[in-house]
Amino acid sequence: MRGGTQRSQHGETSEALYLSSGFVYASAAQGEARTAGDAEGYVYGRFGNPTVAMLEDRLALIEGAEACQATATGMAAVFAALMSQLRAGDHVVASRVMFGACYVVIDELLPRYGITSELVDGTDLAAWERALRPETRCVFLESPGNPTMAIVDIAAVSALAHGVGARVVVDNVLGMPMVQCPLALGADVVVYSTTKHIDGQGRCLGGAVLGSGDFVEGELVPFMRTTGPIMSPFNAWVMLKGLETLELRQTRMCETATRLATFVEAHPAVDAVYYPGLPGHPQHALAMRQMSRGSSVIAFDFAGGRNAAFRFLDSLSLIDISNNLGDAKSLATHPASTTHQKIGADARDELGIGDGLVRLSVGLEAASDLEADLEQALGAATDR
Numbered sequence: 001m002r003g004g005t006q007r008s009q010h011g012e013t014s015e016a017l018y019l020s021s022g023f024v025y026a027s028a029a030q031g032e033a034r035t036a037g038d039a040e041g042y043v044y045g046r047f048g049n050p051t052v053a054m055l056e057d058r059l060a061l062i063e064g065a066e067a068c069q070a071t072a073t074g075m076a077a078v079f080a081a082l083m084s085q086l087r088a089g090d091h092v093v094a095s096r097v098m099f100g101a102c103y104v105v106i107d108e109l110l111p112r113y114g115i116t117s118e119l120v121d122g123t124d125l126a127a128w129e130r131a132l133r134p135e136t137r138c139v140f141l142e143s144p145g146n147p148t149m150a151i152v153d154i155a156a157v158s159a160l161a162h163g164v165g166a167r168v169v170v171d172n173v174l175g176m177p178m179v180q181c182p183l184a185l186g187a188d189v190v191v192y193s194t195t196k197h198i199d200g201q202g203r204c205l206g207g208a209v210l211g212s213g214d215f216v217e218g219e220l221v222p223f224m225r226t227t228g229p230i231m232s233p234f235n236a237w238v239m240l241k242g243l244e245t246l247e248l249r250q251t252r253m254c255e256t257a258t259r260l261a262t263f264v265e266a267h268p269a270v271d272a273v274y275y276p277g278l279p280g281h282p283q284h285a286l287a288m289r290q291m292s293r294g295s296s297v298i299a300f301d302f303a304g305g306r307n308a309a310f311r312f313l314d315s316l317s318l319i320d321i322s323n324n325l326g327d328a329k330s331l332a333t334h335p336a337s338t339t340h341q342k343i344g345a346d347a348r349d350e351l352g353i354g355d356g357l358v359r360l361s362v363g364l365e366a367a368s369d370l371e372a373d374l375e376q377a378l379g380a381a382t383d384r
Contacts, residue, residue, distance in 0.1 A: 001244055004057025006050050015054050017237040021045045047225055051233040055240050059198075059208050062177055062243070063190055067216035069209045069224055070236060074173065074193020075101050076229035077207030079109075081169050081191050082138060084223035085215070088114030090137040093166075095122025095152050097145030097351050100340040102171065106140060107343075119350075122152040123283065125160070132164045142171040143182075143290070147299050147335045147359040148352045149174070149274040151283035154290060158186030167215075173197075173326070178247050179254065180291045189215060194231075196326030197296070199242045200249055204235040249328065249364060253296035256370065257362040261298045263371055269308065269382040271356065274299040297325055298360045299335075306355035308381040309334050313358065315380035318365060318373040325361035330370055332360045 008016050023042040025031035033039035042048050056068040071077040082105065086092065094106045096119040106117050120127040122141055132139075139161040143152035158168045169189040170182035173196050182190050192198060194206035209220055224230060231239075254277070261275035273280075276287030277294015287294065302308035313321050313332055322331040323338050333339060335353050348354075362370065 003061040004054045006054055015051065015237060015240050018050045018233050020049070020233070045233070046228055046230050049233045049236070051240070052231055052236040055231070055236040055243075056208070058240065058243055059177075059192075059194075060210060062246075063210045064181060064183055065190065065210035066213040067211065069216055069220050070194070070231035070239075071207035071209065071224070072229045072231055072235075073205045074191070074195055074207040075105075077191040077193065077209045078102055078171065079105055080220060080224055080227070080229060081189050081209045082110070082140065083113075084220045085167060086110070086113075086115050086137060089135065090115050091133060091135045092117045092138045092140060093128065093131045093136055093161075094119055094139070095141040095143070095145060095150075096120060097122060097148050097150045098140075098142045098171070099146045099173075100335075100343050102140075102142070103340070103343050103347065103351075107347075122157075123150055125153060125156055128157050128160050132160055132166065134164060136161070136164050136166045139166050139168045140171070141168070142174065143180075144174040144276055144287070144295055144297070146174055147297075147339065147357065149276055149281070149295065149297065149299055150352075151276055151281075151287045151290070153286055154182050154185040154187055158188075162186070174295050174297055175291060176250055176254075176293075176295060176326075178250055179293045179295070183210070185290060188212070193326075194239050194242075195324070197250060197253075198239050198246060198326075200246070200326055201242065201328045202324065204238045206231050206235050206239055250293070250296065252364055253362050254293035256364075256367040257296050257298055258294050259367050260360070260362060260370060260374060261294075264298065264300050264374060264378070267378050269302060269304070269312075269378045271301040271303045274301075296362045298362065300358055300360070301354060302356035302358065302381060304356065304381065306334075306336070309356050309358050312377045312381035315377040316373055317376070318369055319360070319377075325359070327361060328364045330361060330363035330365055332358055335359055 060068040167188040170187040189211040192208045265273040319330040
C-alpha cells in the first residue's frame with residue numbers, strides 16, 4: 001500500500017504521476033555528476049522515472065527482493081532477464097511447459113545468438129539433472145506452467161542448478177505474487193507480466209524482473225538502458241493502483257477458482273481438470289508446499305476435442321473469450337489455436353496441449369454466476 005512512496009512537495013495521497021521524458025539540472029556540473037552516477041537524481045526517462053521507481057520499490061518489498069526493474073511488457077521482462085546474463089556458448093535448460101512466446105524465445109531466438117537450449121519435463125527431477133552441465137548458465141521455468149498447470153519443484157531444481165553454477169529464473173505469473181515466493185524457495189530471479197494480476201483490470205501492459213542488487217543493477221539495468229524496453233510512467237502509475245487491491249483480488253479469485261475447478265471436475269463432458277488446488281492434481285502436495293493458494297487459472301480437457309471446446313467457448317454468456325489472464329473479468333481461451341498456436345502441433349503434443357484443452361482465468365464475478373455460465377456452456381459442449 002505504501003512502500004516506496006515518493007511524495008512531492010505537494011504532499012499528495014495518491015502517488016504522483018511524473019509524465020516526463022527528461023529531467024533538468026541545476027548546473028552543467030550536476031548533469032555531469034548524475035550521468036556518471038556520482039550524484040543522485042534522474043537523468044532521462046529510459047534510465048529512470050520517479051513513478052516507475054515507486055512501483056519497482058514496492059514490488060521488491062512484496063517479493064522480498066533486493067531490487068526490481070520494471071519493463072514495457074511481460075515478454076520484455078523474460079527476454080531481458082535472459083539476454084542480460086547470457087553469451088554465445090552458454091547453455092539454458094527450461095521446463096517444457098510454458099507460455100507460447102516464452103517457448104519461442106527459448107527454442108528459436110536464443111539459438112540465433114549462439115546460446116544452446118534444452119527443454120525438459122519440468123516435473124522430472126532426474127531430467128533436470130541429466131540436462132544440466134558445466135556450461136549451463138541459466139535455468140528457466142514456470143510453475144504452475146501455462147497452460148497445463150504443471151508444477152515444478154522450485155527448491156529442488158534450484159539446488160540442482162546452483163550445483164553447476166547456473167542462475168534460476170522463474171516466471172511466477174500463474175504462481176502469483178503473495179501466493180508463491182520463488183526467491184524464498186531458492187530461485188535467483190523472478191519475472192512477471194504485470195499486465196496480469198498486478199494491473200489485473202485489463203488496462204495496461206507491463207512487466208517486472210526481480211532479484212539481487214548485483215544482478216539487477218550490475219547486469220540487467222545496463223542492458224535495459226541500452227536496449228530500452230522500459231515501462232512508461234503512466235503504466236507504472238496504473239500498476240501502483242492495482243497493487244493496492246492485489247491481495248484482496250488474488251484471495252477472491254483463487255477461492256472462486258477452487259470452487260469452479262471442483263464443479264468442472266465432476267462434469268461428464270470433461271476428461272480431465274488441471275488445477276493444483278484440487279487433491280486430484282498429481283502434484284497437489286508439492287503445489288501446496290510452494291503456494292498458499294491454488295492459483296486463479298484452471299485448465300480442462302474436453303472428451304469431444306476441438307469441436308467440443310469451441311462449442312463450450314461459443315456458448316459462454318458471462319465469461320469472455322480472450323487470450324489474457326489474471327483479469328478482474330473471467331476469461332477463457334483455447335491455447336492450441338491462440339496462445340500456443342505458433343509453436344506447432346508437434347510441440348503442443350509434447351507440452352500436453354491437446355485440441356480439447358481450454359484455459360479459464362477466473363475473475364471477480366459472483367462464483368454462483370460463473371458456475372451457472374459454466375454449467376450451461378458445458379451442456380452445450382455435449383449436445384452434439
